[in-house]
Amino acid sequence: MLKAERHNYIKTKLAEEHRVSTIELALDLGISEDSIRRDLNKLHEKGALEKVYGGAIPITEKNKSVFDIVITNEDKKKKIGYKALSLLHDGQVIIMSGGTTNLVFSKLIPTMLKATIYTYSLPIAMQLSQYPNIDLIFIGGKMQKNAMVTIGIDVLQVLSKIKADICFMGVSSIDIKQGLTEEGYEVSVVKKAMIESSDKVIAMFTSDKLNTKKAHVVCDLSKLDTIVTDLDPEEIKLEEFKKSGVSII
Structure with a gap:
């Protein structure tokens, strides 16, 4: 899957579920967690999402406080x-x-x-x-x-x-x-x-x-x-x- 296709998949999944996990994305796309982190970092830099510990959330749901930590599982x-x-x-x-x-x-x-x-x-x-x-x-x-x-x-x-x-x-x-x-x-x-x-x-x-x-x-x-x-x-x-x-x- 091309990088652009991965990015579209991540943005679509994020829009549907309002939160994505690095581990789950790696399993879904069949690539390494490091590759997913690089994708999330790039999308974060573009303002497409908010990178958080363990994954990402929509930019519109950016934490009001640094201590409002998103906890998966x-x-x-x-x-x-x-x-x-x-x-x-x-x-x-x-x-x-x-x-x-x-x-x-x-x-x-x-x-x-x-x-x-x-x-x-x-x-x-x-x-x-x-x-x-x-x-x-x-x-x-x-x-x-x-x-x-x-x-x-x-x-x-x-x-x-x-x-x-x-x-x-x-x-x-x-x-x-x-x-x-x-x-x-x-x-x-x-x-x-x-x-x-x-x-x-x-x-x-x-x-x-x-x-x-x-x-x-x-x-x-x-x-x-x-x-x-x-x-x-x-x-x-x-x-x-x-x-x-x-x-x-």
Whole structure:
């Protein structure tokens, strides 16, 4: 399919559904997610749509606030969040990565939880700032504007000095052989530092991330303690992950 034809398809689908997902478009058109992102970026530059995290929305529905974040598969992410609540308890030192799954999770945290939480995600920090008993530490650094997370040496220096009980990590891609991978190199480096600073690592992701991979390796499955997805733990798709020794809830 020619580029112009892809662009017309994207604009038509957007007009019909008022939101498009990078992953779904890649499947529909039989091309890579990177190609779709380039198409969306080009259409965004032309003013044909508004590029958002994970896809795009019509330009007429542009967010009034940078914190009115479009969340795809929100019901699945709530299911993940409710499962992950069982891993929280008072007194923990917690690191939370960015991503909309963790953002949804942060909104479900019990109001009276007493914990210390580090995050480099600005939206998650804003959400957690409302909790009276959470000692919130926002890790400053260079802002990656599309994902609203901080990256760079300043973030790594802070993480190197933390000893957290648990890390809740949003996952872009996970594969039996490749483990966790990320599209961006700088984010992959930050996530590696999170893992090194945490006693337990919890991978949080919707099932569409299973058996996919990106360019930059974060870690292999041996570094993970628990996987939390929207699937039932007995789902056949998770069988190989179970065999690797990781716990699944």
